[in-house]
Structures are given as C-alpha cells and as structure tokens.
Amino acid sequence: QSVLTQPPSASGTPGQRVTISCSGSSSNIGDNYVYWYQQFPGTAPKLLIYRNDQRPSGVPDRFSGSKSGTSASLAIRGLRSEDEADYYCATWDDSLRGRVFGGGTKLTVL
Amino acid sequence: QEQLVQSGAEVKKPGASVKVSCQASGSMFTTYYMHWVRQAPGQGLEWIGIINPGGDSTTYAQQFQGRVAMTRDTSTGTLYMELSSLRSEDTAVYYCAREDSSSGQLMDYWGQGTLVTVSS
Numbered sequence: 001q002s003v004l005t006q007p008p009s010a011s012g013t014p015g016q017r018v019t020i021s022c023s024g025s026s027s028n029i030g031d032n033y034v035y036w037y038q039q040f041p042g043t044a045p046k047l048l049i050y051r052n053d054q055r056p057s058g059v060p061d062r063f064s065g066s067k068s069g070t071s072a073s074l075a076i077r078g079l080r081s082e083d084e085a086d087y088y089c090a091t092w093d094d095s096l097r098g099r100v101f102g103g104g105t106k107l108t109v110l
Numbered sequence: 111q112e113q114l115v116q117s118g119a120e121v122k123k124p125g126a127s128v129k130v131s132c133q134a135s136g137s138m139f140t141t142y143y144m145h146w147v148r149q150a151p152g153q154g155l156e157w158i159g160i161i162n163p164g165g166d167s168t169t170y171a172q173q174f175q176g177r178v179a180m181t182r183d184t185s186t187g188t189l190y191m192e193l194s195s196l197r198s199e200d201t202a203v204y205y206c207a208r209e210d211s212s213s214g215q216l217m218d219y220w221g222q223g224t225l226v227t228v229s230s
Contacts (some may be wrong), residue, residue, distance in 0.1 A: 002154065006119075022182060029170070032227070033214070033216075035216050035217070037155070039155075044205055044207075044220035044221065044222060044223055045147075045155065045217070045220060046150070046220075047204075047215060047217055047218045049213045050213075050214055050216055050218075051214045054214070056218060057214055059196070059212065073196065088154065088155050089218070090155075090157075096172060098159075098170075098171045098172065098213075099145070099157040099171075099216075100157065101147075101154060101155040101156065101157060101163070103154045104154040104155070
C-alpha cells in the first residue's frame with residue numbers, strides 16, 4: 001500500500017492532454033517537493049519533473065508538473081504514442097523519514 | 111560520460127545475503143548522494159535508502175532497517191548495497207540512482223538495474 005495514491009491507469013488519444021494525479025498528506029506532499037518519473041518496460045526510470053514543476057534538460061515542454069496542497073499532478077499535452085509508459089510520483093515523507101513513491105500509473109495511448 | 115554500471119544478476123536462497131555493486135564513472139561519484147530503489151516483478155518502485163558522498167551517513171527506509179547496509183568505496187568509485195535475511199518477497203530489480211542536490215534533481219541518473227532472485 002503506497003503512501004502516495006495514483007490512479008492505476010490513464011489513457012488518451014494522440015494529441016490529447018492527459019493528467020495523472022498523485023495524492024498524499026501534510027507529512028509528505030504537503031511539506032515537500034514532488035518528483036515525477038517515466039518508465040518503459042524493462043528499463044530504468046527517467047526523471048521527468050523535479051521540485052514540483054521543473055523539467056530536466058532534454059525533457060519536452062509537453063510535460064508539466066504542478067502541486068497544490070497535498071496533491072500533485074503531471075500533465076502531458078499533445079499526447080504521442082511514445083508517451084505510453086508507467087509514471088511514478090515521489091516525495092519525502094516527514095513521518096516515515098524516507099523517500100516514498102506512488103504506486104504508479106500506466107498510461108495507454110489509444 | 112556520466113554512467114552508473116551495476117553488477118550482474120544474482121540468485122540466492124532464502125536466508126542468504128546479497129551484495130549489489132554500482133560503479134560510477136566520471137564526476138558521478140565523489141560529490142553526490144546515492145540512492146537505492148527496487149522494483150518487484152510487475153510492481154512499483156520502492157525506496158530502500160540513501161548514502162552521503164563521504165559514505166559515513168546513511169538513511170534507510172523503515173522496512174529495511176536492520177537488514178540493509180549501504181557502503182561506498184571512494185578509491186574505486188563503487189557503491190554497494192547488501193541485503194540480508196533474504197526472503198522470496200525480496201525478488202526484484204535493484205537500482206542505484208544519483209541525487210544532484212545542487213540542482214535539486216532527485217535520481218537523475220540510474221544504473222541499469224540488477225535482478226536479484228530469491229528462491230529455494
């Protein structure tokens with residue numbers, strides 16, 4: 001059972017905008033930065049968003065992150081077939097004194 | 111080129127220990143905090159812990175405390191993660207990952223992963 005709650009699946013058609021939510025509490029998202037990772041089958045995760053809404057060099061601006069209170073969201077606009085992957089949110093939890101990940105969301109491009 | 115190269119797959123019996131290594135190249139090693147994360151088959155990511163650049167401070171996830179040890183050899187640029195008292199639930203791919211605290215980029219570089227299989 002993950003401390004951070006993500007929908008297990010999401011879907012969209014090419015060109016659409018999709019959002020993936022990540023819900024936590026005051027001891028994690030509410031008081032700490034949120035990070036997002038993209039993972040393709042059989043490969044290591046890739047950092048997509050750091051410090052809530054910052055994109056590492058090389059990440060397309062189609063990807064954006066936001067945070068409000070104890071929830072965060074990853075938005076992907078102009079959806080492409082190559083965006084089909086698993087997406088994970090992560091943050092620090094003050095109570096657990098450790099990093100925590102969401103359970104992951106499998107994004108399907110229809 | 112920045113790179114993290116991990117050791118090969120391991121098969122262990124329940125109750126045994128496993129030690130996974132992560133070799134860092136370039137400037138990857140000396141000034142960065144390093145994390146270990148695992149992923150059981152078909153499951154999500156699970157944080158195991160972190161070690162500081164000097165190797166003298168570690169923080170472990172509560173569920174691994176007492177069973178995990180993270181070390182780093184600064185002379186060879188190698189990280190180690192040892193997990194003991196293995197059980198079948200420890201079967202997973204184990205990853206090392208870098209934290210660039212100066213820029214705030216958490217886990218921006220990852221190793222390729224090491225599959226650890228625990229089976230009798």
